[in-house]
Amino acid sequence: MITPQEALQRTIEHREVFHDEMLHIVRLIMSGECSPVMMAALITGLRVKKETIGEITAAAQVMREVSTKVPVTDTTNLVDIVGTGGDGSHTFNISTCSMFVAAAAGAKVSKHGGRSVSSKSGSADVLESLGVNINLKPEQIARSIEQVGIGFMFAPNHHPAMKNVAPVRKELGIKTIFNILGPLTNPAGAPNILMGVFHPDLVGIQVRALQRLGTEHAMVVYGRDGMDEISLGAATMVGELKDGEIREYELHPEDFGFAMSSNRALRVETPEQSKAMLLGVLDNQAGPALDIVLLNAGAALYAANVVDSVAAGVDRSRAAIASGAAKAKLAELVRASATV
Template identity: 60%
Template sequence: MSSQSGSADVLEALGANISLTPEQVGRCVDEIGLGFMFAPSHHSAMKHAAPVRRELGVRTLFNILGPLTNPANAPNQVLGVFHPDLVGIQVRVLQRLGSAHALSVFGREGLDEISISGETLVGELKNGRVEEYSVHPEQFNLPVHDPRVLRVATVEESKAMLLASLEGRAGAARDIVALNAGASIYVSGLAASLGDGVDRAFEVIATGAARARLDEFVAFTQRFAA
């Protein structure tokens, strides 16, 4: 929940090589089941807008276009939006783009992901049809957490929080990771419902498999270091 560091920053802090070619990312996905596409390396058009976006310092159309122009052309995905009005719009754009199963989500306190602090608006595309609804942590037998406990100021704090969550340490970080990972498991077809996906995510964390896979991914990416 910090603008001070993003996923790329945290992965680099963990030792991952994020400057991979599309072919190398493909190998990660094929052999590890996990890949990371660093936008400047894979979004040949969007990268030219990055300096301008940083200088403006406000949200622009590119905040909407970026996720919708996924260079991997993934048919199943979970995307977050920064405004409630965009939930229905985004999921219907995904429908027109030919997505198979997708979720567009907005956490009521302003999160572009599923919230552990209250209601999350969801737009779901499945079997060619769109449905809009809301979910709440209590539906998944989870407590409501104060969102302030997820705020971090540095990359190292983000890294520590991520590792703690993957090691199964109870708390807001673990719960929000499981909720959002569960959504991805659901749209991938490995779970019959969002609730089942969340349950599976908690199981993978509890067994240590999630942390082990992260370590495996980091080590695999290092093979491509120059």
């Protein structure tokens, strides 16, 4: 079997580390059998070479293998809404807010997230500030998904093997393959996903990795203004996987009746500001924050197969906020996370 040194040599020569070899190398990294120096060299080498779909798929398979799973029995309409982060836009937690709206409109959301790495407020940070207990056991999360339609999986609790990688990632301070693996490894095995990515090349790469990993319905999105969400400030590139087929196209905010608007209006400095903006959306306060959540929650409902188009999803989302159902979901999740 390939050694870490041989794999490193391969990356330096800009050659691929093949699927079975990559499985072996990532298992060595995850089990702590790979020294920090070698680990740093390998993940930097892969990044410089540019990770292939095969390498990413193999690494995601290993991460799924060693993760702590959430035992969800019925995965109908189950969706993850997740971004790779690292888009540098410092916006409020759009995907977290969209989660409440999508759940109120009929999807089940198993959201997989962590604390802020590069943003001002990670999904775990803002949920904690809203009073949600983010440290539930896998069985409790499964019950929360069943009862409330939302389960939040705090990434460090589900990826204990990442403790070997965390100090190396932190010290390197660059984006590595692990930034793009997190969103591919939903511990509840959600068959559907709305995934935002931080680079246009990742749209085609991640949607093909999801295809190989057996995802049913996926939308991988990149806002051309640099956002890892469906954007109001520019067209959004989409890679959609449905019924085994991949389509690539663009979404435009004006197609859904939204005014184009710069993401500057969505920026926050602290989790408190993010919380205030999120609550404003759930209170149906008009403005770009509400519009971008309607657009992303609408896409999540489409990805979850609750509706048959993003436009229909936007309408369902609008109704869920206007009726107060989305805000009620937040209260329900806070209650359930304290009692399940």
